[in-house]
Amino acid sequence: MAAEGTARRVTKRRLRTRADLLDAAFTVFAAKGFGRVSIEEVCEAAGYSRGAFYSNFATLDELFFALYRERAELIAEQVAGALALDGPVLDVPAAVDRVTEVLLLDLDWLLVKTDFLAHAARDPAVARTLLEHRARLRRAIADRLARARWRSGPPAALGGVDGAAHAVVAAYDGVTVQLLLDQDVERARTWLKQLLTALLTDGGATAVRAE
CATH class of the missing domain: 1.10.357.10 (Tetracycline Repressor, domain 2)
Incomplete structure (x- = not known):
């Protein structure tokens, strides 16, 4: 049961991280345009590390x-x-x-x-x-x-x-x-x-x- 609870928390946290990255990317892409934005800029806007980015997306x-x-x-x-x-x-x-x-x-x-x-x-x-x-x-x-x-x-x-x-x-x-x-x-x-x-x-x- 404890393992299931931990897995649910991890899944929920990952979904939240993904949603935060998407929201931040929307703001940055709208401001600068796709092709002028780096992964680092998206991470900074979302408040996450590059590791968090790559755990959700392979590329920009x-x-x-x-x-x-x-x-x-x-x-x-x-x-x-x-x-x-x-x-x-x-x-x-x-x-x-x-x-x-x-x-x-x-x-x-x-x-x-x-x-x-x-x-x-x-x-x-x-x-x-x-x-x-x-x-x-x-x-x-x-x-x-x-x-x-x-x-x-x-x-x-x-x-x-x-x-x-x-x-x-x-x-x-x-x-x-x-x-x-x-x-x-x-x-x-x-x-x-x-x-x-x-x-x-x-x-x-x-x-x-x-x-």
Whole structure:
């Protein structure tokens, strides 16, 4: 029993160390950019030794990928939650408001995500990781739209719910490029809300009914 208790404490402490390293890395990567950060800088920011780092990650690349996956999965879950229905009617503008709040909340995340995109563009294996996340995000959006009864059908110009999901992600990508340059979160949020509402309603209807 004593050995089991010790093992649980060690596991819990290691998980805490890993989480601390990921949190510190997020801050350092956002401030300096991937490729300009050393293992020592991450360790210093987290308050751990190099030994603690290597007990959790083999390389800085591995830590970066783990950080990206963790944050990307959280975003996908938040988007799916923002699209969840509270009642029998889905109000498209209200749902867009919730999604936009999630997607545009963190400029540091956009900086880290952009670094990951540039890195992925030069490495097919890394690109697959990014494509998997984007596919998961699109599926979360498409699945929610597919469970709704549209008043006049999904926007025809987008080719149905799959096309609508692709359009949502593409609109977000476009808006965040400007956001990264001018740092104007409120302007970007307003722009994205208007764009997504127009895309998902053909510029007209404001609600869809759940099946």
